Amino acid sequence: xxxxxxxxxxxxxxxxxxxxxxxxxxxxxxxxxxxxxxxxxxxxxxxxxxxxxxxxxxxxxxxxxxxxxxxxxxxxxxxxxxxxxxxxxxxxxxxxxxxxxxxxxxxxxxxxxxxxxxxxxxxxxxxxxxxxxxxxxxxxxxxxxxxxxxxxxxxxxxxxxxxxxxxxxxxxxxxxxxxxxxxxxxxxxxxxxxxxxxxxxxxxxxxxxxxxxxxxxxxxxxxxxxxxxxxxxxxxxxxxxxxxxxxxx
Amino acid sequence: xxxxxxxxxxxxxxxxxxxxxxxxxxxxxxxxxxxxxxxxxxxxxxxxxxxxxxxxxxxxxxxxxxxxxxxxxxxxxxxxxxxxxxxxxxxxxxxxxxxxxxxxxxxxxxxxxxxxxxxxxxxxxxxxxxxxxxxxxxxxxxxxxxxxxxxxxxxxxxxxxxxxxxxxxxxxxxxxxxxxxxxxxxxxxxxxxxxxxxxxxxxxxxxxxxxxxxxxxxxxxxxxxxxxxxxxxxxxxxxxxxxxxxxxxxxxxxxxxxxxxx
Ligand SMILES: Nc1ncnc2c1ncn2[C@@H]1O[C@H](COP(=O)(O)OP(=O)(O)O)[C@@H](O)[C@H]1O
Ligand SMILES: [Mg+2]
Numbered sequence: 001x002x003x004x005x006x007x008x009x010x011x012x013x014x015x016x017x018x019x020x021x022x023x024x025x026x027x028x029x030x031x032x033x034x035x036x037x038x039x040x041x042x043x044x045x046x047x048x049x050x051x052x053x054x055x056x057x058x059x060x061x062x063x064x065x066x067x068x069x070x071x072x073x074x075x076x077x078x079x080x081x082x083x084x085x086x087x088x089x090x091x092x093x094x095x096x097x098x099x100x101x102x103x104x105x106x107x108x109x110x111x112x113x114x115x116x117x118x119x120x121x122x123x124x125x126x127x128x129x130x131x132x133x134x135x136x137x138x139x140x141x142x143x144x145x146x147x148x149x150x151x152x153x154x155x156x157x158x159x160x161x162x163x164x165x166x167x168x169x170x171x172x173x174x175x176x177x178x179x180x181x182x183x184x185x186x187x188x189x190x191x192x193x194x195x196x197x198x199x200x201x202x203x204x205x206x207x208x209x210x211x212x213x214x215x216x217x218x219x220x221x222x223x224x225x226x227x228x229x230x231x232x233x234x235x236x237x238x239x240x241x242x243x244x245x246x247x248x249x
Numbered sequence: 250x251x252x253x254x255x256x257x258x259x260x261x262x263x264x265x266x267x268x269x270x271x272x273x274x275x276x277x278x279x280x281x282x283x284x285x286x287x288x289x290x291x292x293x294x295x296x297x298x299x300x301x302x303x304x305x306x307x308x309x310x311x312x313x314x315x316x317x318x319x320x321x322x323x324x325x326x327x328x329x330x331x332x333x334x335x336x337x338x339x340x341x342x343x344x345x346x347x348x349x350x351x352x353x354x355x356x357x358x359x360x361x362x363x364x365x366x367x368x369x370x371x372x373x374x375x376x377x378x379x380x381x382x383x384x385x386x387x388x389x390x391x392x393x394x395x396x397x398x399x400x401x402x403x404x405x406x407x408x409x410x411x412x413x414x415x416x417x418x419x420x421x422x423x424x425x426x427x428x429x430x431x432x433x434x435x436x437x438x439x440x441x442x443x444x445x446x447x448x449x450x451x452x453x454x455x456x457x458x459x460x461x462x463x464x465x466x467x468x469x470x471x472x473x474x475x476x477x478x479x480x481x482x483x484x485x486x487x488x489x490x491x492x493x494x495x496x497x498x499x500x501x502x503x504x505x506x507x508x509x510x511x
Contacts, residue, residue: 075410080410083407085403089423091426100408101413104413132505134506
């Protein structure tokens with residue numbers, strides 16, 4: 001299962017000059033089991049803030065986040081997170097990074113290595129098991145980060161602009177790979193991006209955050225059949241419509 | 250780093266040349282100008298003294314005794330310094346509590362503790378160990394502390410998302426490995442300080458043997474050739490220890506030092 005319900009979420013930060021910055025304001029969102037949702041929005045509109053709240057890394061000022069009937073109160077093994085920045089532990093090699101969560105759970109070595117191998121295979125990086133993160137390219141590091149998050153078999157996978165720092169070609173390749181993983185593992189995915197193209201390629205539904213009010217201003221279902229063709233007319237039309245919507249907000 | 254090595258290999262001969270040149274000049278000055286081994290023993294005098302000291306067995310006993318002092322002091326500094334550094338680096342409360350104490354004690358030169366070392370521990374290896382401990386514990390505390398302070402937040406958060414949520418686990422599995430390069434370089438600095446303190450601590454006759462102890466002993470006997478032997482040996486061991494640590498640090502941490510590849 002992976003049903004997420006967010007109600008009346010409000011988050012603000014205290015600025016150094018004593019004023020408050022309202023980032024999220026009375027935000028409502030429903031995400032269904034096995035759904036792939038992309039959250040779009042300009043830089044600084046609160047996307048990361050929202051994702052960190054869902055992850056339980058921060059506490060909201062008010063509102064509730066409920067995953068499968070349970071309120072999120074802190075980091076939770078049912079939720080996996082892929083960070084915007086490189087977050088692999090540089091002192092562990094690839095397989096020990098992927099097996100980290102299982103190690104914390106007390107899974108015996110052989111068993112956790114077997115599981116880690118399975119997920120490394122999913123991102124086609126088994127042959128790099130004993131490499132260190134510093135030896136990998138940016139795209140490979142994010143793929144290992146995906147494998148690491150999946151190794152604990154979360155019901156919900158949160159991804160914060162995971163491919164934002166990569167070149168276009170690597171990015172397209174990883175998007176395709178991610179869709180394959182999503183279909184295989186049947187996770188609910190919330191994926192943040194500021195690329196409309198990425199959202200239209202990946203998502204069942206695109207959600208546009210408004211830059212100032214801190215709430216959702218548009219929800220656009222994307223029903224194009226997969227695999228989606230970036231060069232098709234429908235794809236281009238949808239992309240243009242969403243860009244229009246964003247520029248008008 | 251590895252790319253620079255072949256070049257410096259070639260240049261290493263310059264270093265050897267410089268040392269040889271120094272020895273020659275030293276010999277000439279000692280034999281032809283000073284002509285008085287008490288003021289300036291020549292390299293040949295020193296070598297003869299070295300052979301004598303090796304033959305009568307003192308040197309090896311001195312080495313052993315000094316190593317015991319060194320191990321006691323450094324061992325205690327590691328056992329005390331690393332936990333204190335961890336507590337101060339991890340918890341703001343511990344930092345606020347311990348920081349004034351550390352900052353007040355730190356500037357006291359280790360050798361100023363010698364009177365109390367002798368009062369508390371007598372003329373035993375423990376008082377030498379204590380002075381060495383005082384000298385080496387602060388670099389360890391400071392580097393462990395700053396290593397823990399600069400652990401990137403993202404590693405801690407990634408750990409939390411992967412089920413590592415208790416403070417003890419976060420310290421053990423995330424913060425400590427992330428801080429290890431800094432801790433290791435603190436240990437390296439500490440061994441240097443420890444080595445300096447060792448000679449001073451042994452001057453006060455805490456043992457019958459010891460490199461520092463006998464350096465002083467031979468000065469009292471006016472055997473300046475032997476004094477030079479001890480000076481050179483102290484320097485060489487210090488260099489060796491430092492090189493071993495540096496080699497270990499470079500090779501152990503190089504493989505995970507982030508070199509950004511896009
Ligand atoms: N911990 C924080 N303290 C103060 N301000 C913050 C904090 N985190 C985020 N902000 C502010 O909240 C706003 C939204 O940030 P963020 O969620 O990171 O945006 P996005 O991910 O959409 O680019 C920004 O203006 C940012 O400066
Ligand atoms: Mg962000």
